[in-house]
């Protein structure tokens with residue numbers, strides 16, 4: 001069986017075709033934020049229609065970079081690209097492509113991808129965090145994404161780590177995303193995150209904020225493992241070693257919760273693999289009404 005997987009992000013979008021669990025096609029392109037929803041739909045359909053002929057596919061999974069109302073299969077909104085409020089993205093794709101589609105937000109898809117195929121196999125519960133343009137989170141518990149009562153679980157990016165901190169795009173002050181995400185690092189320090197992370201003095205300060213955000217996850221969820229994906233996670237040991245040490249230092253003294261924090265194994269493809277895993281729900285009874 002072949003599956004089309006789509007990862008719609010704020011700075012890039014990726015598409016792939018899987019044969020079974022093996023990726024056989026893959027394309028990455030830049031997202032034109034000014035182009036909005038119409039531009040994005042055109043680009044997606046161009047490739048999707050081309051691939052419908054060759055290599056072909058019979059179902060489609062989507063990871064969307066913004067809140068998704070999973071039960072209703074609708075985009076709630078996009079914080080990075082305009083025009084997506086209340087969008088029936090799977091419905092639109094189904095009508096044009098003629099195959100069943102299923103969608104979740106990209107962090108939930110990334111979490112599922114790492115849980116089924118990546119660094120989180122066998123970990124329960126698993127917390128996945130994407131640390132890139134923004135910060136997103138996803139929880140996998142007993143093999144399934146834990147979405148919460150209204151599909152908003154795991155949104156770690158807007159927990160507050162500095163109440164008197166700078167203003168976030170969401171209107172609150174000192175959000176985890178506002179202090180630690182790539183977009184804001186670049187704006188605050190006028191250097192790309194990649195460059196900043198080569199400086200041990202910067203990393204030493206940065207992990208204090210990063211650990212403050214992750215401490216919330218450990219205290220609330222006691223995850224068997226935390227997997228971090230996204231561009232910043234590519235810094236490797238020079239980020240993860242100080243981060244683990246700082247998180248241990250910040251943990252409440254009596255807590256014996258494990259500190260197991262690792263980079264994503266699927267690197268840039270966690271969401272695509274998650275979109276693939278998501279399509280398994282199309283056949284199951286827990287599928288939302290499409």
Ligand SMILES: [Zn+2]
Nearest residue numbers: 158168170175
């Ligand atoms: Zn915020």
